[in-house]
Each structure stands twice: as structure tokens, then as C-alpha cells.
Amino acid sequence: xxxxxxxxxxxxxxxxxxxxxxxxxxxxxxxxxxxxxxxxxxxxxxxxxxxxxxxxxxxxxxxxxxxxxxxxxxxxxxxxxxxxxxxxxxxxxxxxxxxxxxxxxxxxxxxxxxxxxxxxxxxxxxxxxxxxxxxxxxxxxxxxxxxxxxxxxxxxxxxxxxxxxxxxxxxxxxxxxxxxxxxxxxxxxxxxxxxxxxxxxxxxxxxxxxxxxxxxxxxxxxxxxxxxxxxxxxxxxxxxxxxxxxxxxxxxxxxxxxxxxxxxxxxxxxxxxxxxxxxxxxxxxxxxxxxxxxxxxxxxxxxxxxxxxxxxxxxxxxxxxxxxxxxxxxxxxxxxxxxxxxxxxxxxxxxxxxxxxxxxxxxxxxxxxxxxxxxxxxxxxxxxxxxxxxxxxxxxxxxxxxxxxxxxxxxxxxxxxxxxxxxxxxxxxxxxxxxxxxxxxxxxxxxxxxxxxxxxxxxx
Numbered sequence: 001x002x003x004x005x006x007x008x009x010x011x012x013x014x015x016x017x018x019x020x021x022x023x024x025x026x027x028x029x030x031x032x033x034x035x036x037x038x039x040x041x042x043x044x045x046x047x048x049x050x051x052x053x054x055x056x057x058x059x060x061x062x063x064x065x066x067x068x069x070x071x072x073x074x075x076x077x078x079x080x081x082x083x084x085x086x087x088x089x090x091x092x093x094x095x096x097x098x099x100x101x102x103x104x105x106x107x108x109x110x111x112x113x114x115x116x117x118x119x120x121x122x123x124x125x126x127x128x129x130x131x132x133x134x135x136x137x138x139x140x141x142x143x144x145x146x147x148x149x150x151x152x153x154x155x156x157x158x159x160x161x162x163x164x165x166x167x168x169x170x171x172x173x174x175x176x177x178x179x180x181x182x183x184x185x186x187x188x189x190x191x192x193x194x195x196x197x198x199x200x201x202x203x204x205x206x207x208x209x210x211x212x213x214x215x216x217x218x219x220x221x222x223x224x225x226x227x228x229x230x231x232x233x234x235x236x237x238x239x240x241x242x243x244x245x246x247x248x249x250x251x252x253x254x255x256x257x258x259x260x261x262x263x264x265x266x267x268x269x270x271x272x273x274x275x276x277x278x279x280x281x282x283x284x285x286x287x288x289x290x291x292x293x294x295x296x297x298x299x300x301x302x303x304x305x306x307x308x309x310x311x312x313x314x315x316x317x318x319x320x321x322x323x324x325x326x327x328x329x330x331x332x333x334x335x336x337x338x339x340x341x342x343x344x345x346x347x348x349x350x351x352x353x354x355x356x357x358x359x360x361x362x363x364x365x366x367x368x369x370x371x372x373x374x375x376x377x378x379x380x381x382x383x384x385x386x387x388x389x390x391x392x393x394x395x396x397x398x399x400x401x402x403x404x405x406x407x408x409x410x411x412x413x414x415x416x417x418x419x420x421x422x423x424x425x426x427x428x429x430x431x432x433x434x435x436x437x438x439x440x441x442x443x444x445x446x447x448x449x450x451x452x453x454x455x456x457x458x459x460x
Contacts, residue, residue: 100279100394107165107275107395110294111287121361121414129361131416133349134174134265134312134407137371139423141345143415150305152346152368154420157309157331163276164311164331165289167386169266171403172233173314174352177373181263181314185235188247188261231354233406235263236316236375245320250380254387256402260317260380264403267352268311268331273297282329282390284397287364305348309368313341315378323379328386332372343373344422349415354405361414 121129131145153160173181239246239261246261258264271290275281283289290308297307311332325333334341350356350365390397 097388097391099392103279103394105280105283105395107280107283107288107292109288110291111285112291112294116363118355118360119363121359127413129350129363129414130365131347131349132356132361132365132410132414133310133347133352133367133369134176134371135347135349135410135415136176136412137345137347137373137419138176138178139343139345139373139421142417142419143410144413145416147348147366147416147418150303150348150366150416150418152305152348152418152420153309153370154346157270157311157370160272160306161276162270162272162307162309163274163281164268164329165271165274165281165283165292166269166286166397166400167266167282167329167390168284168286168400169264169403170233170352170406171230172235172263172406173265173375174233174406174409175265175312175314175371176234176409177314177371177375179237180373180375181234181236181265183234185237185263186239187235187263187316188239188259230403231405231408233263233265234409236314238316238375238377239263245318245377246316248319250317250319250384252380252384254384254391254401256387258317258380258383258403260319263314263316263375264383265312265314265406266328270309270311270331272300272302272307279394282393282397283395284400286400288395305366305368309370312369312371314372314375315383316375317380317383318377319380320377321379321381323377323382325378325382326385327389328378328382329389332370333376333378339374340376341372342422342424345369345371345373346420346422347371347416347418349410352407354407357408358411358414366416 119128121127121132127145131143131147131150135141135143153162157163172187173185176182241247248260250258250260252258269286269290271292273291273293273296274283274289275292280292281289283292297304300307313332325335332341336342347369348366349369350362350367352362356362387401390401
């Protein structure tokens with residue numbers, strides 16, 4: 001209601017009778033009315049969306065009293081978030097996944113091949129290979145190759161100028177951690193990977209592109225049987241056939257052939273030679289990213305194990321959104337309050353994959369490995385989000401959207417003896433504090449000393 005303008009008595013019509021409002025006040029009230037109406041409409045839309053989400057969730061949970069949602073429930077935002085970008089990645093709201101604009105990829109074809117062919121691990125009684133991966137990472141383990149002169153990176157990779165250049169994963173664990181992922185682990189009763197055009201060249205190590213040579217394809221075919229099964233590695237000791245979170249299927253949108261309840265070992269190759277902090281950082285095959293700027297290796301003064309590293313973390317896929325991590329593409333999940341990324345074994349090894357075993361070894365060695373010794377649960381949606389992120393990279397990562405076969409456990413005689421163990425959220429290093437020389441480190445990592453140190457300082 002407007003206050004009367006008593007000074008307007010000149011009979012010009014606008015203020016006569018004392019009941020008129022000035023134009024300025026009228027405009028302000030009109031604007032407020034429109035804004036209020038718009039806010040009300042927006043709140044109603046949000047309310048209806050949330051109502052539809054709740055109804056859809058209730059229906060999926062089997063509530064017979066839940067009404068059908070009025071929106072497309074297959075395109076709701078990612079669990080635990082109202083981020084519209086995540087919703088778009090899942091395929092909703094009329095948006096689709098897209099890569100950056102086309103451009104030159106300086107990493108394409110940079111994989112080193114000549115002189116890096118697989119070779120015999122041992123000829124007669126003489127070991128020909130450098131240390132291999134994946135090895136036993138159980139607390140206190142030490143291998144048979146004297147690698148004490150090759151100190152693995154012990155700091156987080158980012159502190160040493162390494163960036164992730166790829167992410168891929170293996171069916172089951174290639175590494176072995178007693179009581180976590182070992183011979184007593186279990187999973188779904190059967191696993192049959194759903195092959196697709198993108199998965200017909202599962203070489204698990206070279207990850208050849210669609211234009212791979214016939215020889216590369218033939219080599220890749222040897223890594224699985226004719227039924228289409230990748231080699232299964234160790235499984236975690238978490239699976240339960242009666243718990244729905246390990247058995248309820250998930251509607252995968254982006255990853256290929258994945259299974260709830262199954263164990264997967266995720267690898268994030270890192271490199272000081274990658275095209276870090278550019279749109280070309282992530283590459284498939286991962287070797288292209290690792291060696292993208294290989295010319296820097298000599299001038300940097302770094303060895304291969306100081307310039308190249310891999311994060312490794314083992315997960316069981318669960319249909320449980322309380323285990324959602326949105327950025328798996330970026331590297332190992334480090335979440336100390338929930339026990340992720342704190343129990344680590346660091347050592348030097350090689351590249352993995354089923355084209356290698358305990359007779360045929362990789363020449364891509366030595367490189368640093370940081371392996372989480374603990375098995376963790378992660379939601380299926382976390383993996384699917386990672387696959388969606390992979391689809392948005394400039395380089396085609398489609399050959400890494402499914403699980404690759406697992407190499408058999410590396411035998412003691414080709415495993416390193418330079419393990420550095422970290423335990424607890426404080427990140428204590430079992431090698432014994434601040435060591436001043438390689439000789440000192442070598443003495444600390446002697447197997448007998450290692451065992452004595454464990455006996456004195458740690459309880460199993």
C-alpha cells in the first residue's frame with residue numbers, strides 16, 4: 001500500500017485525492033513481485049526434482065507405495081552430489097560427453113620399443129632380468145634381487161614433479177598382500193568379461209590402439225581364453241555372497257564388463273616426462289604418456305626409477321554410495337581417516353601385464369611402485385565416473401575402459417629387496433628414519449635386519 005502524497009494537490013491527476021504512488025515506488029514494488037514469483041517457481045521446480053529423486057530411490061529399494069517419478073530417473077545427478085556436470089557425464093539434462101577440441105598430440109607414438117622387448121627372466125641359473133612387478137607387498141617381505149642401490153621414490157609423486165599419465169586396472173590383484181588380497185580371497189562365483197569392439201585387443205600392458213598391427217592383436221589374444229575371460233589375479237577377503245552391496249547389479253554407463261563384488265587392481269602410471277598440466281596429460285597406451293618427453297631424462301639427471309612411478313590400489317566394487325570417490329582418475333585415493341592410501345609398500349619393479357610371467361620378463365625396469373597394502377571398497381559409481389572422465393580426454397582411452405588380465409605373482413628370485421614400508425596415518429617409514437646414504441639404506445633393507453626391525457617395532 002502506498003502512502004498518500006499530500007503535496008500533490010495541483011489537480012494534475014497523478015496526485016489528486018491523496019491516494020497515488022510515485023512512479024519509482026511503483027516500479028520497485030512491481031520488480032519485487034516478479035522476483036518473488038520467479039523464486040517461488042524455482043523452489044517448486046527444485047522441490048519436485050527432489051521429490052522425484054526420492055520416489056525413484058524408493059522404487060529402486062522396492063517400496064510398493066512409492067509413486068513413479070515424473071522425470072527421467074536414469075539421468076539423475078551423481079550419488080551424493082547435485083553437481084550438474086556429474087549429471088551431464090551420466091548422460092542427463094540433454095548434455096553429452098565431449099573431448100577437447102582436436103589438436104596435436106605430442107605424446108602419440110612415444111612408447112619406446114626397440115631394445116625393450118620381453119626377454120627370458122633367467123638363462124640356466126643366471127638371472128637376466130632386473131626386478132619385476134607385481135610382487136609380494138606384505139609387511140616385511142624382501143625379494144631375492146639385490147636392489148639396495150636403487151632407492152625407490154619415497155615422497156608423494158607430486159612432490160617429485162611426476163604427474164599421472166594414465167589409469168587402467170586389472171582383473172583381480174597382481175600384487176599379493178597377506179590377509180588382504182591373497183590366495184584366500186573370493187568374489188562372485190563366475191566372471192565373464194563382456195567383450196566389445198573396444199575390448200578385443202586386451203593386451204593388459206601395451207593397450208594397443210584400434211590401429212594396432214595384426215601381430216599386436218594376436219599377442220593380445222593370447223592373454224585370455226576363447227571364452228573371453230581375462231586372467232584373474234588375487235581377490236580380496238571382503239566379499240560376502242549374502243550381502244547385497246557385493247551382489248546387487250549396477251547399471252554401468254561408461255566402464256565395460258565390470259562386476260559388482262569383484263576385485264580390481266587400479267594402476268596410475270606417473271612420469272616426470274609426461275605432458276603434465278596440459279590437455280595431453282592422459283594417454284593410452286600409458287607408455288606414450290610415460291615417455292612423452294623422454295629427451296628430458298638425461299638432462300634431468302634422474303634415473304628411470306626416479307622419473308617414473310606407479311600408484312597401485314586394490315578395490316572391491318560395491319553397490320554402496322557411501323563409498324563414493326569422485327576423482328579416481330587423478331591417482332591413488334589418500335583418505336587417512338578411512339584408511340585409504342596409508343599402509344604403503346614402496347619398491348622398484350617393472351611394468352606388468354599377462355605377456356610377462358616368471359619365465360618371460362619386462363625390460364621396462366626399474367621403476368618405482370607405491371602400493372596400498374590394504375583392500376578397500378569403492379562404489380561402482382566411482383568407477384563409472386572415472387570411465388566417464390577418461391572419455392573426456394583428448395587422447396582416445398577407450399582401450400582402458402575394461403579390466404586387463406593380471407600377471408602371475410612375481411617369484412622371489414626376480415623381486416627387489418629394497419622395500420620401504422609405511423604404516424598408519426603418520427606415515428612411519430620402516431626403513432628407520434632419516435638415512436644419510438645409500439649404503440646406510442642398503443644395510444637397513446638387508447632381509448635379516450628388516451625382520452629384526454619388524455619384530456622390534458611392529459605387531460601383526
